[in-house]
Amino acid sequence: MKYAGSPGVLKVRDLDDAGWEELTDGVIVAAQPHGAPTRFPCNDRPSNKATYAITMAAPSDYYVAMSGRSVETRRRGSVTEWTREMPQPMAPYLATVQIGRYEARDPANDVVVIAPPDLSGDGYDASFGRQPAMMEFFESKFGPYPFDDYTVVVTDDPLEIPLESQSLSTFGRNFASGEWSAVRLVAHELSHQWFGNAVTLSDWRDIWLHEGFACYAEWLWSEESGLDSAATRAAHFHDKLSGLDRDLLLADPGPALMFDDRVYKRGALTLHALRLTVGDHDFFDILREWVERFGGGNATTADFEALAAEISGEPLGTLFDSWLRGLSLPALPPSSSQR
Ligand SMILES: [Zn+2]
The missing domain is CATH 1.10.390.10 (Neutral Protease Domain 2)
Known part of the structure; x- marks a missing residue:
């Protein structure tokens, strides 16, 4: 069956806007709790978990980050296709995509950060640099990390709040401050992989x-x-x-x-x-x-x-x-x- 549509944000009474939203130069998908249908057909209930394989195409000067492990990244002229698989069951609202002018940091690490190339410094390191230690600590308390990898996207735009998705969390660049108010949320989003995303x-x-x-x-x-x-x-x-x-x-x-x-x-x-x-x-x-x-x-x-x-x-x-x-x-x- 084929579907087509133009993604956008969904407004529902009593709830914040959710779904596919444009950034200054990119896209963020913040689908909790009801925004998944803004970009793919689904029964948008947290109990309707499924495995996913998703391919996205974007102009080649953009990075496409998605929930799931990398299967293939193929460049076709000026467009690159990114294919990701999530072999563990995933609720629709946790299937995210983030698009921007990003680069991947430490791709061999357990925690990969996808961030604007100019974002660095002590605040960035203090906010995002201790995630491997956080991961080890949480595994000692909560059991093995439930997915194949973990990606953190830092958008060029500031964001009011960060957001958890399955195997991926999203922060605005304002969270690269190194302050406890930011670090606590880096821990918060990582822990959602056990509490919220696995269970x-x-x-x-x-x-x-x-x-x-x-x-x-x-x-x-x-x-x-x-x-x-x-x-x-x-x-x-x-x-x-x-x-x-x-x-x-x-x-x-x-x-x-x-x-x-x-x-x-x-x-x-x-x-x-x-x-x-x-x-x-x-x-x-x-x-x-x-x-x-x-x-x-x-x-x-x-x-x-x-x-x-x-x-x-x-x-x-x-x-x-x-x-x-x-x-x-x-x-x-x-x-x-x-x-
Ligand atoms: Zn939370």
Whole structure:
């Protein structure tokens, strides 16, 4: 069956624009949560995972970065065809393409950065140069990296927020600052490869399974890199959340609050509360088994609760009820080693 169309951005009430968007000199595809159909025919549901083979043609002075491993790059006159394959199941919104006047950095490394040729310096190195160490650290905590390779695209335009796609993350050049506000998001997007991309929610109401986990990964990296510990960051954000409105239900925030910062922070705090309750050993076993058991497919909050109870052998219903299904902010529990 043949399809044809002119890609563009999709506007939906209550949600940010999504899909194929033009940059100053290139294209970005930011499809979460509903933008995939702006460039290919699909049943755009996170549970509709499939393997992909994609070929894109672009003028030869542009670099085309896509989700998946490189199969072939063939130049035909002034046009180059780029073919990529994603052999692991992928949700439609995670199939991205990024086009710009980029060059590939360190193509032999585990993490390849695709960036404008003029982008370099201490800030760039501090933001993006520690990703191989980040990768090693996350593998030690979450289990093996779930895909064949990892690419980070840095666009020439500044971007308000970075974005995860399967095996590829996208940042604006404003994130090459080396500041923690940028580094934390480099860690955040990488961790989405385990939490969001390998294990994908079945329904968008469970968005905390992506964003809470990625936010907690930031705190883990903070501690690993010699900055504030996860416990310090948890205490800080618990304090901050206690001063904000209590109208967000973590287990079902609704489309308007789906990407509200409270989903991220309360989601991360839920994991920290679980960690304090079951102890480090069981907590990281739960995270690794989550990816091992559900990687390549979809999962729900109920699946996570059942797995946590199974591994810890503890009744966790009250804990999850209060964090996920209550509006008030529970206190952080005492550490399991202190009980
Ligand atoms: Zn995220």
